[in-house]
Amino acid sequence: MKYLIMTILMLSVFSCNQSETTKNQSIFDMDKVKKGDVIIEVNGLQIRQGFIDLLSELNPRLKTQLNNPLTRKKILDSLVDQELLYQAAVSKNLHTEEDVLVKALLNRHVIISNALVESELDSAMKLAYEEKKTEQFTKMKVGIIAALFNPEAKSQQDKQQPTDEQKTAAQAKIKAIKARLDKGDDFAQVAKEDSDDKKTKKKGGDAGEISKNDRRFARLGYKDLTIAAFNLKNGEYSAPIELKTGMFIIKALSDTSTVSFEEAQRPLRFELQNKTKEDLIEQLRSTAKIKFLGKPVDATGKKETKPKATTTTTNSKTSKKTFVPNKTKKPNINFTLPKKTDSNKN
Known part of the structure; x- marks a missing residue:
């Protein structure tokens, strides 16, 4: 529940800021927070749906959790605890202390x-x-069937160096697969029975959604499959396509659709x-x-001075060497707040 703790901390930040900037005003005095039904009442203070909506804006992940009865109760309990602590602190005038x-x-x-x-x-x-x-x-769902040059290959080098016999066998296999599809056999069933692609075989060839510059397909060397897919209509499949690892047929399993800005x-x-x-x-x-004023200081807090030249003897020859104090990295002081995410990453 780390995200929940961070949201409650944000609540305390807002409460402190409101009390400081407007003295007696609370975050609960804001118009947008006063909207909706009363969800909780703490010592006479009404917490409405508008406040819950505000927290969801600050932390979009809460939207899902608030729809779950169990996690919703935990979130509301945390809000009650935070408000009780805040009220007790104010009653002791801690909000007026300098620190x-x-x-x-x-x-x-x-x-x-x-x-x-x-x-x-x-x-x-x-x-x-x-x-x-x-x-x-802009994405579409696709399925693939593969007749690999070397289905048992374990290394990338094996996959890139097929023999003429392997090529001939793969071409014959994909031709037979294409004939079954042309005859009307179900694509998913043919994939389960005949495809050499282990990742999609059990799923009836389903390779998920791809975009025109899909990185996953690019890593697999499937760029030509991507190009072919976006020239197909929903339900259509391509002619056999030769790639470095084998022969492939790709099918459009859906129409193209554009991801909304919110999802992107x-x-x-x-x-x-x-x-x-x-x-x-x-x-x-x-x-x-x-302007950086004053003399620079080193990592220990002492003011830097010019390095002194010292004399050393090497192989009976005297030479001057200048020893410069080790420079350490400046401390990275960074005040960060919880990020507004939908994303990355409990």
Whole structure:
């Protein structure tokens, strides 16, 4: 339930920020949080569906968990616990203590900074989605039947060096398979009986969904199969296609369909988030006025001084060598908040 803990921490951050920035205002005073039916009441405080919806926006994975009665109860119990702790802390005026206010302001600073990154990332994802919609996010389900040159090959080298006899045998086999399909035999049944592709054989040749630039098929050397598939209509199958490893027939098991932007966000976020942030920081630095004042310090906190020259003797010859203190990497101080995901990764 690590994601749940992170969401509750986000709740506490919002509570602290609200109390600091607007003094007496709580997150529960926001209009969007006041919407919907009352879900929980804690010491007179009403927690409505609008607040649950807000948490789902902050952590999309909660949407699924909230639909499960068991995990929903755990989430609501955690919200109650967090609110009880918050109310008790406020009753002791802990929200006015300096260290609490400092943490709240730091969190507020990070949240606002991340809002800019999220805004840029959202724009980058929308642009990338439109650019890649046809090649990456238009998909179709396919099935394959294979007559491999060397069905028992264990190494890639064996697969790449078929003999003439192996080629002739594979060509004869795929020709017989094609004849069965042309006669009207069921593709899935033929695949189960005759295909040499171990990964799809038991599934009736079902190879799942592919896109035009499908990486999985590319790794397998199936680029020509991909091209053939997207020239087929649903239910059609190709003529035999020769690849490095054997002879193949591919069938379109569905019409093409385009993945929605919402579904595409997870891979796009994974692909673009680091570069988007790096590009944004580089752009901001290029126009900013930045000064590092004071003398630099080493990793121990001492001010750096010029290295002293020392004299050493090597093979009876005297030479001067300059010893420079080892430079250690600067500590990587990074305030991070839970990411808004649908994606990656409990």
